[in-house]
Amino acid sequence: MKKINSILLIDDDMATNFVSKMLIKKAEITDHIETVLNGQQAIEYLTNTGIYHKEDGIFPKPMLILLDINMPVMDGWEFIEAYQKLDEKQKGEVIIIMLTSSLNPDDKERATHFPAVSGFRNKILTKHALDSIILEYFPSYLE
Template structure:
């Protein structure tokens, strides 16, 4: 399987992040997994601002983001909206997959209306689900 430079997990649920990290490590798709608890922290991370402030103009650009919908501070929809407005040098070619426990079919429909959101998958992340993401968005 292809090796990614890094994966960013955006989810306020620590147990979900723990499970996702374990699956990602087991799959061996990256050596670097970053975890943030809401969309605002994710934007700060991607733009080198806030608690992630750096002076250089080298932005992290993880190859894959797994994004939750329901979070405090800034939810997944607000993040996707703000992400689409970022400069190209901050966005890179990041694949964003919504990883959610929402059973609302409207959420899948809404996700398809965002250019930034490439995929939609139900929680919890599984090895099969991750393999599907990798085969779809990062074919060898």
């Protein structure tokens, strides 16, 4: 089975990150999972700046980003706005799935207005939800 190059988890809840990471590891769909606690850290990770500064000029370009909406410092909406302004060489071909515990239907509607957002799922990530994401966005990785 082909593997996704890397997955970026953006969520301020460490327990949620732990569960998501364990599910992803068990699914064996990637060898690299990066977790950050807010949108600002995610932008720094994607652009090799701040605590993620690297001199090599190679950007991580994860193929899948699982993004929480409600976070301190920079929330999911602010992350999407900042992400869309990044240079194309920093973005790569990524699927961004918003994961949220919000029951507000306006959030799901709002997500449809951002071209960078591929999908919207309720959190916490489950095996079924992860399988559904892989089937929908990465079907060639199931062969």
